[in-house]
Amino acid sequence: MNSITLTRPDDWHLHLRDGEAMAAVVAASARQMGRAIIMPNLKPPVTTTEHALAYRERILAALPAGAAFEPLMTLYLTDKTPAEEIERAHASGLVQAVKLYPAGATTNSASGVTDLAHCDAAIGAMARLGIPLLVHGEVTDADIDIFDREAVFIERVMKPLLERHPDLKVVFEHITTADAADFVAAAPANVAATITVHHLLFNRNHMLVGGIRPHYYCLPILKRERHRQALLAAATSGSPRFFLGTDSAPHARGDKESACGCAGVYTAPAALELYATAFEQAGALERLEGFASHFGPDFYGLPRNLDTVTLVREPWQLPETLRYAEGQTIVPLAAGETLEWKLKV
Numbered sequence: 030m031n032s033i034t035l036t037r038p039d040d041w042h043l044h045l046r047d048g049e050a051m052a053a054v055v056a057a058s059a060r061q062m063g064r065a066i067i068m069p070n071l072k073p074p075v076t077t078t079e080h081a082l083a084y085r086e087r088i089l090a091a092l093p094a095g096a097a098f099e100p101l102m103t104l105y106l107t108d109k110t111p112a113e114e115i116e117r118a119h120a121s122g123l124v125q126a127v128k129l130y131p132a133g134a135t136t137n138s139a140s141g142v143t144d145l146a147h148c149d150a151a152i153g154a155m156a157r158l159g160i161p162l163l164v165h166g167e168v169t170d171a172d173i174d175i176f177d178r179e180a181v182f183i184e185r186v187m188k189p190l191l192e193r194h195p196d197l198k199v200v201f202e203h204i205t206t207a208d209a210a211d212f213v214a215a216a217p218a219n220v221a222a223t224i225t226v227h228h229l230l231f232n233r234n235h236m237l238v239g240g241i242r243p244h245y246y247c248l249p250i251l252k253r254e255r256h257r258q259a260l261l262a263a264a265t266s267g268s269p270r271f272f273l274g275t276d277s278a279p280h281a282r283g284d285k286e287s288a289c290g291c292a293g294v295y296t297a298p299a300a301l302e303l304y305a306t307a308f309e310q311a312g313a314l315e316r317l318e319g320f321a322s323h324f325g326p327d328f329y330g331l332p333r334n335l336d337t338v339t340l341v342r343e344p345w346q347l348p349e350t351l352r353y354a355e356g357q358t359i360v361p362l363a364a365g366e367t368l369e370w371k372l373k374v
């Protein structure tokens with residue numbers, strides 16, 4: 030196959046940041062995706078509908094002229110989010126989901142939830158109104174090894190949450206383990222998962238063998254090959270419970286190449302090309318459209334996009350760096366490498 034045409038995909042997990050950085054990255058997503066779920070972990074976090082709507086206006090203002098990209102907004106759940114805020118979010122018609130960051134789990138999660146018991150009223154409102162809870166699924170307990178944090182989260186947080194709120198729509202974001210893939214595959218239809226392209230293409234050896242490669246460092250951290258294989262099997266299974274979420278998470282080059290480097294991989298510029306590479310490696314290119322373009326909107330109860338995109342087999346080289354902000358560059362995933370697939374625009 031030398032060309033593949035799909036319904037235009039959406040990105041169900043995207044970090045756009047704000048200000049100058051946002052202006053530098055938003056066009057890359059808008060070129061590929063119809064819509065994206067915009068993560069709320071700004072500084073300060075997007076905790077109210079009012080802030081989410083103002084952020085949405087800034088995103089729209091930063092888009093290139095003529096772009097049809099639609100940002101789908103989220104709220105950052107805190108211990109203090111009242112049920113009324115969930116009702117306001119729902120009434121706005123522009124906030125699609127609420128994001129759970131366990132406090133301290135990842136980039137800009139300091140204001141996250143310390144104990145889900147504090148959020149019971151807000152989560153009850155979400156279950157009632159059909160608003161999905163998007164979950165960064167890692168425990169933060171100091172005694173739990175970083176490679177085990179997702180698996181332990183399933184037992185300690187995810188299962189009790191779904192027992193208490195069985196009708197709650199939950200997206201287990203950026204899953205990285207066979208444990209999470211198995212859990213979602215066996216869960217009821219109100220539970221789904223996003224899978225990033227870097228977790229489909231790489232295991233922890235890519236990050237750690239022959240030198241430490243900070244541009245592969247993200248959270249949840251890359252796992253061993255067995256888990257990558259399980260994710261690839263889930264993504265290419267044709268199950269509507271697994272769909273595309275890049276977790277493209279830009280950080281300035283200097284913040285990644287550092288003694289204490291930030292977590293996050295910048296995949297937006299070649300996201301579809303990289304997903305096509307992963308699906309082709311699994312011999313499942315014909316399953317890419319469901320994963321990238323159908324199952325996400327179906328889960329969120331939104332219409333599928335009406336236009337299409339075409340990928341052609343045409344080798345091209347990703348740049349080594351891109352401009353990020355005044356005096357700052359950013360290194361995309363697969364920087365300087367030649368990709369087999371190219372998005373035709």
Ligand SMILES: NC(=O)N[C@@H](CC(=O)O)C(=O)O
Nearest residue numbers: 044135136247248278292293
């Ligand atoms: N994935 C990451 O490693 N980083 C994300 C946060 C997140 O999605 O956990 C970021 O905002 O940089």
Ligand SMILES: [Zn+2]
Nearest residue numbers: 135165248249
């Ligand atoms: Zn996360």
Ligand SMILES: [Zn+2]
Nearest residue numbers: 044068276278
């Ligand atoms: Zn993320």
